Amino acid sequence: xxxxxxxxxxxxxxxxxxxxxxxxxxxxxxxxxxxxxxxxxxxxxxxxxxxxxxxxxxxxxxxxxxxxxxxxxxxxxxxxxxxxxxxxxxxxxxxxxxxxxxxxxxxxxxxxxxxxxx
Amino acid sequence: xxxxxxxxxxxxxxxxxxxxxxxxxxxxxxxxxxxxxxxxxxxxxxxxxxxxxxxxxxxxxxxxxxxxxxxxxxxxxxxxxxxxxxxxxxxxxxxxxxxxxxxxxxxxxxxxxxxxxx
DNA sequence: CGGGATCCACGACGATACTG
DNA sequence: CAGTATCGTCGTGGATCCCG
Numbered sequence: 001x002x003x004x005x006x007x008x009x010x011x012x013x014x015x016x017x018x019x020x021x022x023x024x025x026x027x028x029x030x031x032x033x034x035x036x037x038x039x040x041x042x043x044x045x046x047x048x049x050x051x052x053x054x055x056x057x058x059x060x061x062x063x064x065x066x067x068x069x070x071x072x073x074x075x076x077x078x079x080x081x082x083x084x085x086x087x088x089x090x091x092x093x094x095x096x097x098x099x100x101x102x103x104x105x106x107x108x109x110x111x112x113x114x115x116x117x118x
Numbered sequence: 119x120x121x122x123x124x125x126x127x128x129x130x131x132x133x134x135x136x137x138x139x140x141x142x143x144x145x146x147x148x149x150x151x152x153x154x155x156x157x158x159x160x161x162x163x164x165x166x167x168x169x170x171x172x173x174x175x176x177x178x179x180x181x182x183x184x185x186x187x188x189x190x191x192x193x194x195x196x197x198x199x200x201x202x203x204x205x206x207x208x209x210x211x212x213x214x215x216x217x218x219x220x221x222x223x224x225x226x227x228x229x230x231x232x233x234x235x236x
Numbered sequence: 237c238g239g240g241a242t243c244c245a246c247g248a249c250g251a252t253a254c255t256g
Numbered sequence: 257c258a259g260t261a262t263c264g265t266c267g268t269g270g271a272t273c274c275c276g
Binding site for chain 3: 257258259260261262264265266267268269271274275276
Binding site: 187 | 237239
């Protein structure tokens with residue numbers, strides 16, 4: 001169990017919207033709650049809130065509250081959160097290659113058999 | 119959504135037991151079903167089967183069936199599956215460091231404040 | 237030995253309405 | 257604007273028993 005700390009990182013990344021949120025925060029720098037909502041239209045407020053709270057709990061994102069009316073809250077990636085990006089980047093690259101892999105696998109499998117025959 | 123292919127890799131890794139299974143298969147090379155069960159005692163047959171099937175479906179592990187009584191089935195990581203290991207390894211390393219990060223965060227936060235004062 | 241079939245608990249996810 | 261509260265759905269994970 002604890003021989004495999006990969007789960008620790010996995011736990012933090014797991015969540016339907018977390019990678020996308022991190023992706024946009026990584027590009028946009030600091031973003032307001034409503035900005036994130038506009039950028040990811042399909043997400044509900046509840047989900048956006050909960051996912052952000054989890055990321056905040058793990059010290060991946062920072063939540064800056066401006067006490068004013070109307071309220072203003074800004075989210076940004078913490079310095080510590082930056083250390084996750086190499087992983088996300090690797091996963092992203094692998095994901096792209098995986099799509100190609102699937103195409104090769106299901107398009108012309110007879111070709112593959114030919115190669116294996118050698 | 120499809121701007122973020124990290125989900126593709128994530129989907130394949132997600133599953134309560136997949137990282138542990140991959141970890142052991144990565145070390146043990148080829149392992150029988152019962153070997154995996156012994157190595158991961160808390161897992162049920164159903165879970166071990168389903169998680170292995172998913173990994174097999176994604177071409178991460180290979181399933182070799184020996185037609186005999188009693189049955190014998192061996193699992194191993196495919197060549198393609200090997201390409202996932204850099205990611206898992208990164209996640210593992212990050213996970214270990216994260217534990218330290220948490221300790222620093224919750225053990226002596228006054229020390230942290232001292233440092234920030236400089 | 238290596239599963240499959242069934243049933244069930246629980247937590248993630250989501251729709252909707254309300255609020256300081 | 258940036259949430260919270262409530263309720264409902266659905267899928268993952270798990271316990272248990274059966275099978276070739």
